[in-house]
Amino acid sequence: xxxxxxxxxxxxxxxxxxxxxxxxxxxxxxxxxxxxxxxxxxxxxxxxxxxxxxxxxxxxxxxxxxxxxxxxxxxxxxxxxxxxxxxxxxxxxxxxxxxxxxxxxxxxxxxxxxxxxxxxxxxxxxxxxxxxxxxxxxxxxxxxxxxxxxxxxxxxxxxxxxxxxxxxxxxxxxxxxxxxxxxxxxxxxxxxxxxxxxxxxxxxxxxxxxxxxxxxxxxxxxxxxxxxxxxxxxxxxxxxxxxxxxxxxxxxxx
Numbered sequence: 001x002x003x004x005x006x007x008x009x010x011x012x013x014x015x016x017x018x019x020x021x022x023x024x025x026x027x028x029x030x031x032x033x034x035x036x037x038x039x040x041x042x043x044x045x046x047x048x049x050x051x052x053x054x055x056x057x058x059x060x061x062x063x064x065x066x067x068x069x070x071x072x073x074x075x076x077x078x079x080x081x082x083x084x085x086x087x088x089x090x091x092x093x094x095x096x097x098x099x100x101x102x103x104x105x106x107x108x109x110x111x112x113x114x115x116x117x118x119x120x121x122x123x124x125x126x127x128x129x130x131x132x133x134x135x136x137x138x139x140x141x142x143x144x145x146x147x148x149x150x151x152x153x154x155x156x157x158x159x160x161x162x163x164x165x166x167x168x169x170x171x172x173x174x175x176x177x178x179x180x181x182x183x184x185x186x187x188x189x190x191x192x193x194x195x196x197x198x199x200x201x202x203x204x205x206x207x208x209x210x211x212x213x214x215x216x217x218x219x220x221x222x223x224x225x226x227x228x229x230x231x232x233x234x235x236x237x238x239x240x241x242x243x244x245x246x247x248x249x250x251x252x253x254x
Contacts, residue, residue, distance in 0.1 A: 001025065001059070002026070002162070002163055003022070003058070003059040003060075004021060004022045004057075004058055005056055005057040005058075005059075006019045006020070006056040006057065007021070007043065007046055007053045007055070007057075007067075008056055009042055015218055016039045016042045017039045017218045018217070018218040020039070020056075020220055024163070024211075025194075025210070026162075026194055027194055028194060028195075028210040029193075029195040029208055029209045029211070030211045030212070031208070031211070031212045032198040032213050033200070033205055033214050033215070033241070034214050034221075035241075038216045038217065038218065040198035040199075040215055041168070043215070047060070048085040049073075049078050054067060054069060055067050055068055055069070061083075061084035061162050063077055063080050065081065083111075083161075084161055084163060085161050085163045085165055086155075086159065086164045086165065087167070088152050088153050088156050090167050090169070092140070092148040092149055094140040094148055094155075096139070096140050099136065099137050099139060100127060100135050100140070100143070101123050101124065101136040104122075104126055104127060104151065105120060105158070106155070108158050108159065111159075122158060123158065124136060126157050127151070130150040131184065132150050135147060145177050146176075146177030146178070149172075149180075150180065153181070153184055157193070163195070164188070165195075166185070167197075168198055168199055169185065169199070170182060182207065182208065185204070185208050186207065195208075197209070202242060202244060210225065211223065211225055212224065214237070214238050222234060
């Protein structure tokens with residue numbers, strides 16, 4: 001079980017996360033939904049310590065870290081948490097001077113210190129897994145947005161992280177390219193990859209996630225199984241927010 005307990009994070013006196021608590025089941029997918037500015041991306045960045053919470057507690061990969069103003073975290077503890085996570089960014093963040101294969105290998109070579117032949121074998125395996133084996137030698141500039149995002153997913157999976165973090169993985173893509181990425185994420189979910197994703201795409205959340213959390217103004221409005229959140233929400237605000245999924249589906253059918 002991966003836990004974030006009473007996480008608080010502020011920027012310039014503005015509280016972005018206000019005592020947010022989550023429990024993530026191993027092998028499950030949890031989607032963070034909510035309007036822009038609700039704290040979704042900040043919570044992801046707190047989970048891998050790209051942002052250090054002001055208060056609260058994180059339990060991941062056998063490590064429990066407690067946060068408080070002025071408390072310095074041991075560097076090795078931070079590195080252990082980061083090594084246990086993989087991050088998929090909204091804007092891909094591929095290295096433009098490296099091929100798809102080299103992008104996936106890079107972390108294994110420079111951080112994990114894998115032998116080159118083993119790193120290459122792992123990278124080719126993952127490119128095949130995301131349907132990009134045929135583009136192993138392609139430069140990022142020659143790939144579509146959906147293809148770049150699939151390479152980015154393979155790169156994040158390379159060190160076998162305990163938790164895969166996805167920050168708006170489809171928002172920079174048109175619907176057809178987004179469908180490619182959704183298909184990959186769905187296969188990973190079926191394979192039991194533990195994921196925490198922030199998304200505005202309610203269809204992605206409904207089709208891939210086991211659990212869904214609605215954030216607003218840095219607080220959890222409602223959390224529960226995806227079937228409950230999208231089918232029978234308990235909170236009026238949740239019902240109002242997820243109604244946009246139904247409205248979108250009606251528009252497409254028309």
